[in-house]
Amino acid sequence: MKAFQVVLVLLGLFVAGTGLLEVVLGPSVLLPGSPRPEPTLDSNYRFFAAMWLAIGVALLSVVPRVREATTVLRFVSAAVFVGGLARIASWLAVGQPHALMLVLLAIELIVPPVLVLWQRRLAA
Template sequence: MSSPENHPAGNPQDSTRPASGTTPGNPGAGQSRPAGAQPPASTAAQTKAGAPTSSAKTSPKAGKKADKPKSPKGEWGVFRTVVVLVGLVLAGFGAYYLITGTSGLPDTDIGTPSPTLESQFRFFAAMMVGVGAAFITIGVKFQWANMLWMVCLMVFIGGIGRVLSWAFSGTPHYLMIILMVIELAFPAALLVWHRYIAKTTEIRNEYAARG
């Protein structure tokens, strides 16, 4: 039997402890990983899940192209052409009546109109030229599309004026009745058409943005 004096001082389990700075399962600063060893599974998973890759990056230009609204140029082109044609017709009639006065109207053989009537008639003929010019400007520039509602309202009110004239002064020439129907129906149809194209353009842009 050996005596206690033959054992080294301290805890007998000290000889089985690993070196300081290392823990079981985790290599310390003083240990090196064997060549060809794979990193822990958790580290590889974090790398795959969190590390950004070059393919995940999106170019700002690509985003701008995707978000760029797409407008139906064909529909807007036809609409603008119609607006310009309406403006040309109105401006043409206005210029004609501005030059000829009341003598350019049908059924004016009754007598010579008074100078007051001529003055008032030529004034409103000039206003017709202005409304026609507004239609043309809206159709060409198309930057003041909201003004289209105003000029259409002006034409519509002019049609109402013809209705009042028919009610209080009698049946006019059939040409005036045709113009009355056009002035009452066409502005409303033009505004509905404008709203339809604007709405369909908005829907197309939303679907393009989602895609």
């Protein structure tokens, strides 16, 4: 159980930290090529960065009650997984993104199911 909690803390801090950076500094802080989006795109990006921040906080909230927090962990995992599917939709609609986005896509499609299965085993 401790290993799972450590993984959740690391993921939660990473997600919350990058979300906070993106809310405060906008897309130029973490996106490859430091794009300068027009105001509407910047606004939308920062909004979704706040959702990313909230996902990180939700992951951290699971840490002290790993066995009981099934609903929260599954919801967060589903949100991240669906985000990965949205990246695929973007790729199909407008073309292949930067290689960093492909790495994130792989993480978004692999890590959530692993977390759900791992937590299920711990809760049993």
